[in-house]
Amino acid sequence: MSALEIRDLEVVYRDRGRGPVRAVAGASISVERGQIVGLVGESGCGKSSLAKAAVGLVPREAGDVLLDGRPLQPLRRKARSREDARIQMVFQNPFASLNPRRTVGAQIADGLTLAGAPSSTHHERTTALLDEVGIAASAVGRYPHQFSGGQRQRIAIARALAADPSVVVLDEPLSSLDASAQAQAANLLVRLARDRGLALLLISHDLGIVNHVADAVSVMYLGLVVETAPTRALWQAPKHPYTEALVAAIPHADGAGFLPEALPGEVPDPAQPPNGCRFHPRCPYVFDRCTTEVPPLYHLGADRTSACFLRDPATQSTEETAP
Amino acid sequence: MSALLDVQGLTVTLPTNSGPMTIVDDVDYAVEQGRVFGVAGESGSGKTISVLALMQLLPAGSSTSGVARYGGQDLLTLRSRALRNVRGAELAMVFQDPLTSLHPMLSIGKQLTEHVRSHEGASRAVAAKRAVELLEEVRIPDPEHALRGFPHQFSGGMRQRIAIAIALAARPKLLIADEPTTALDVTVQAGILRLLDRLRREQGLSVILITHDLGVMSSIADEVAIFYAGRIVESGPTRELLTSPRHPYTRALLDALPHPEQAGGTELVAIPGSPPTPRARPAGCAFHPRCPYAAEQCLVEVPPLVAVSASRLLACHVDPFRTG
Amino acid sequence: MSVPAVPIKVRSWQRRGPLASAAWRHPLAIAGLVIAGAWIFIAIFAPLLAPHNPLAQSATTFVPPSWGHFFGTDELGRDVFSRVLYGARLSIPLALLLVTLALLIGGTVGAIAGYFGGIVDGFVMRSADLVFAFPAIILAMVVTAALGPTVRNAVLALVIVSWPSYARVVRGLVLSVGEAEYVQSARLLGKSARRTLIRDILPNVFGPVLVLATLDLGNAVLLLSGLSFLGLGAQPPQPEWGAGVAEGTQYFQYWWIGTFPGLAIFTVVLAFNFLGDSLRDALDPQSSWSQGGDAE
Numbered sequence: 001m002s003a004l005e006i007r008d009l010e011v012v013y014r015d016r017g018r019g020p021v022r023a024v025a026g027a028s029i030s031v032e033r034g035q036i037v038g039l040v041g042e043s044g045c046g047k048s049s050l051a052k053a054a055v056g057l058v059p060r061e062a063g064d065v066l067l068d069g070r071p072l073q074p075l076r077r078k079a080r081s082r083e084d085a086r087i088q089m090v091f092q093n094p095f096a097s098l099n100p101r102r103t104v105g106a107q108i109a110d111g112l113t114l115a116g117a118p119s120s121t122h123h124e125r126t127t128a129l130l131d132e133v134g135i136a137a138s139a140v141g142r143y144p145h146q147f148s149g150g151q152r153q154r155i156a157i158a159r160a161l162a163a164d165p166s167v168v169v170l171d172e173p174l175s176s177l178d179a180s181a182q183a184q185a186a187n188l189l190v191r192l193a194r195d196r197g198l199a200l201l202l203i204s205h206d207l208g209i210v211n212h213v214a215d216a217v218s219v220m221y222l223g224l225v226v227e228t229a230p231t232r233a234l235w236q237a238p239k240h241p242y243t244e245a246l247v248a249a250i251p252h253a254d255g256a257g258f259l260p261e262a263l264p265g266e267v268p269d270p271a272q273p274p275n276g277c278r279f280h281p282r283c284p285y286v287f288d289r290c291t292t293e294v295p296p297l298y299h300l301g302a303d304r305t306s307a308c309f310l311r312d313p314a315t316q317s318t319e320e321t322a323p
Numbered sequence: 324m325s326a327l328l329d330v331q332g333l334t335v336t337l338p339t340n341s342g343p344m345t346i347v348d349d350v351d352y353a354v355e356q357g358r359v360f361g362v363a364g365e366s367g368s369g370k371t372i373s374v375l376a377l378m379q380l381l382p383a384g385s386s387t388s389g390v391a392r393y394g395g396q397d398l399l400t401l402r403s404r405a406l407r408n409v410r411g412a413e414l415a416m417v418f419q420d421p422l423t424s425l426h427p428m429l430s431i432g433k434q435l436t437e438h439v440r441s442h443e444g445a446s447r448a449v450a451a452k453r454a455v456e457l458l459e460e461v462r463i464p465d466p467e468h469a470l471r472g473f474p475h476q477f478s479g480g481m482r483q484r485i486a487i488a489i490a491l492a493a494r495p496k497l498l499i500a501d502e503p504t505t506a507l508d509v510t511v512q513a514g515i516l517r518l519l520d521r522l523r524r525e526q527g528l529s530v531i532l533i534t535h536d537l538g539v540m541s542s543i544a545d546e547v548a549i550f551y552a553g554r555i556v557e558s559g560p561t562r563e564l565l566t567s568p569r570h571p572y573t574r575a576l577l578d579a580l581p582h583p584e585q586a587g588g589t590e591l592v593a594i595p596g597s598p599p600t601p602r603a604r605p606a607g608c609a610f611h612p613r614c615p616y617a618a619e620q621c622l623v624e625v626p627p628l629v630a631v632s633a634s635r636l637l638a639c640h641v642d643p644f645r646t647g
Numbered sequence: 648m649s650v651p652a653v654p655i656k657v658r659s660w661q662r663r664g665p666l667a668s669a670a671w672r673h674p675l676a677i678a679g680l681v682i683a684g685a686w687i688f689i690a691i692f693a694p695l696l697a698p699h700n701p702l703a704q705s706a707t708t709f710v711p712p713s714w715g716h717f718f719g720t721d722e723l724g725r726d727v728f729s730r731v732l733y734g735a736r737l738s739i740p741l742a743l744l745l746v747t748l749a750l751l752i753g754g755t756v757g758a759i760a761g762y763f764g765g766i767v768d769g770f771v772m773r774s775a776d777l778v779f780a781f782p783a784i785i786l787a788m789v790v791t792a793a794l795g796p797t798v799r800n801a802v803l804a805l806v807i808v809s810w811p812s813y814a815r816v817v818r819g820l821v822l823s824v825g826e827a828e829y830v831q832s833a834r835l836l837g838k839s840a841r842r843t844l845i846r847d848i849l850p851n852v853f854g855p856v857l858v859l860a861t862l863d864l865g866n867a868v869l870l871l872s873g874l875s876f877l878g879l880g881a882q883p884p885q886p887e888w889g890a891g892v893a894e895g896t897q898y899f900q901y902w903w904i905g906t907f908p909g910l911a912i913f914t915v916v917l918a919f920n921f922l923g924d925s926l927r928d929a930l931d932p933q934s935s936w937s938q939g940g941d942a943e
Binding site for chain 1: 827828829830831832833834835836837838839840841842847850851
């Protein structure tokens with residue numbers, strides 16, 4: 001039983017002017033204890049919406065979110081239950097995710113209260129958590145604006161940990177940080193998954209960091225998961241044309257003058273996705289079937305999936321498959 | 324062969340509430356014709372301010388010293404008419420966020436033609452034709468139609484292309500691009516990098532490219548200068564610099580990059596600490612608190628930027644990676 | 648991609664300093680504080696400071712400003728200087744009362760509208776729109792005239808006229824602060840929506856509302872004086888400033904009768920405006936002086 005299982009999740013935004021937009025059109029991801037799963041994709045792919053729906057901040061149109069096998073209740077007016085609070089979230093913007101008017105200690109204590117720790121132990125536990133994320137104990141009485149972006153992000157992680165979660169969803173936690181802070185925060189995440197057995201869902205558009213830090217990666221395009229694989233396998237041998245394009249677009253800092261490949265066309269409007277395979281207008285391998293049928297997520301063994309007709313087992317021996 | 328742009332001893336001080344703050348400290352570099360010159364560094368390193376100084380786009384109360392020789396003039400001391408002639412027609416700039424660098428209320432066509440007409444005095448018809456050419460140059464699909472569009476109707480990548488087109492409108496020789504792809508998706512970034520590379524090859528455009536991303540540098544920059552705490556710590560041809568870095572900071576930056584070969588659940592090699600803010604720069608070599616090779620001299624004496632080979636400059640007392 | 652929190656560019660240099668102490672270096676703040684402080688002092692100690700009884704009539708009418716009467720005397724021989732000093736005892740406490748009531752009523756209503764949304768929100772906002780449709784002074788005049796021209800009714804009328812601005816501002820802030828990620832985190836950490844409203848949202852709403860209220864104090868003094876000027880607020884012989892200006896318009900050749908109460912209004916309003924501006928600046932930069940990205 002996975003720590004977090006997302007099944008066929010759909011998220012629809014209804015905007016008065018434009019009609020319903022399926023930001024997430026049926027995505028499935030699972031994360032085990034002690035595992036870091038990376039969710040990557042470019043703008044408009046729906047990964048942030050998926051993250052928010054997984055945690056319950058945004059209502060689900062369809063699909064399930066299971067926490068240790070138990071369905072998660074979406075967030076309503078009432079206080080969240082202890083069990084449902086076992087999934088926590090860290091947001092992208094370190095300047096907005098901490099309340100500017102409350103001390104760091106008070107905000108972390110919110111999570112401790114939820115976890116049922118008696119208030120007499122709060123100070124001790126808070127300093128222990130801050131120490132775990134690499135922040136000095138003196139931070140307890142200070143205010144967020146006294147810290148840098150990287151430090152605030154680590155405080156936000158400490159706050160999430162205070163609730164003793166089993167799953168933490170991180171929505172682009174590293175994008176606003178500069179290189180040094182990014183590396184430090186990424187390493188913290190690896191340590192937390194390993195030492196605390198946390199299940200981490202790390203959403204990012206930075207394929208490089210995700211590949212280094214995550215055990216498995218899911219790739220999203222226009223509201224759907226198009227490929228999932230263990231990290232090394234995904235990097236070395238992608239099995240979906242979009243993943244291939246992503247990998248080929250990443251610059252290499254080796255001085256060899258490699259010019260990254262660009263992907264022709266633009267991401268379509270999620271309100272009007274293409275027929276058939278959503279990637280087909282930009283796919284170099286497109287054939288007839290792609291324009292009319294939606295490819296299912298094929299299981300390719302060894303924890304790999306791919307939503308591409310090129311991987312259809314029924315046609316493997318006869319089709320010319322991409323490497 | 325003299326360089327297109329020769330910067331020497333550039334120092335920039337900005338006014339702050341607690342007095343003037345030195346952001347760029349005695350920087351030298353040269354940009355050759357038709358080459359892409361990369362300026363790399365993290366936040367607080369002064370990389371952006373150093374090029375804003377060239378365009379005289381610094382806030383009121385700033386002061387600069389040093390010289391920036393371009394076409395027989397010193398860019399830092401140009402005034403009004405001469406400055407106006409240089410800006411746009413000789414030097415042009417593209418910024419990180421195309422949404423804020425394009426005028427939201429004017430059509431693309433208007434923004435393009437306005438630039439052409441003010442610099443070349445062209446008629447409306449000629450300017451319109453040139454606008455279409457420029458959009459074709461940057462590969463905007465259906466350029467005639469695009470002329471009537473407004474910035475918010477285009478995606479981030481498209482807007483950046485339009486910003487580049489506007490920058491090129493008056494045929495500048497040198498394009499300064501400040502983090503042009505940082506806010507873009509990786510596939511879109513690839514498109515912009517290819518565009519810049521093509522402009523360099525086909526039109527002989529010279530580019531100063533500022534970015535913190537060494538991968539981007541490696542793709543299109545011919546030379547790179549690494550900025551740290553307001554000074555250049557190392558510079559040289561990209562290939563050489565990235566394959567055999569001599570400065571401990573450059574080496575640490577490269578080591579800190581994620582390596583796909585070590586994929587899956589491993590830690591990155593982080594540089595301890597963080598880059599100093601301009602107000603709190605250490606004495607001597609600014610990198611010494613974070614440098615594993617720091618010696619006593621590094622704490623007190625600022626290392627001078629010296630040539631360590633025909634094409635490499637290095638500012639380091641210890642030079643731990645010296646070969647031979 | 649969502650809003651990028653990238654390091655701020657050159658713009659940040661134009662902001663004021665990050666600490667509250669930097670704001671006090673600003674001359675306008677000091678001027679505002681000094682003037683407002685002086686008037687509050689006067690309001691409290693007027694009986695000790697005024698050389699004459701403000702209501703005492705005498706035969707020495709229309710005396711120009713002189714040593715015996717710093718601001719001269721009016722048509723009934725009353726000392727204008729004393730009347731101006733005593734006028735502060737009316738204008739300033741009333742302005743404070745007015746703003747406080749409007750803030751409490753409007754703020755509460757606005758917070759409820761923002762929190763519940765839906766029909767409640769619609770009802771509150773349409774009521775506010777209804778009040779906004781009338782020019783403030785006209786509406787206040789109507790209410791005071793209907794209820795009877797006394798100071799108490801003037802304050803009541805002005806509260807009716809002023810609550811919608813606070814309701815609108817507080818509602819907007821509750822909604823926008825409610826979207827903030829730290830509020831969402833609080834919800835995920837098990838706080839009910841109501842607790843979040845009280846503990847997380849409202850404290851962050853307080854700052855901007857305080858600025859609005861301080862700026863509004865000047866406006867309140869003007870409105871109160873305006874009503875008295877029209878004969879709808881303080882009644883004679885009360886030494887209210889607006890009434891004093893009204894008197895002055897009847898005796899233009901005796902310029903001191905109307906000018907000094909008018910100057911009093913002017914300086915008080917100016918002082919409160921300076922204070923409000925400085926308060927806004929002092930509260931603002933704390934959130935945006937970003938570290939590690941400000942000098943590029």
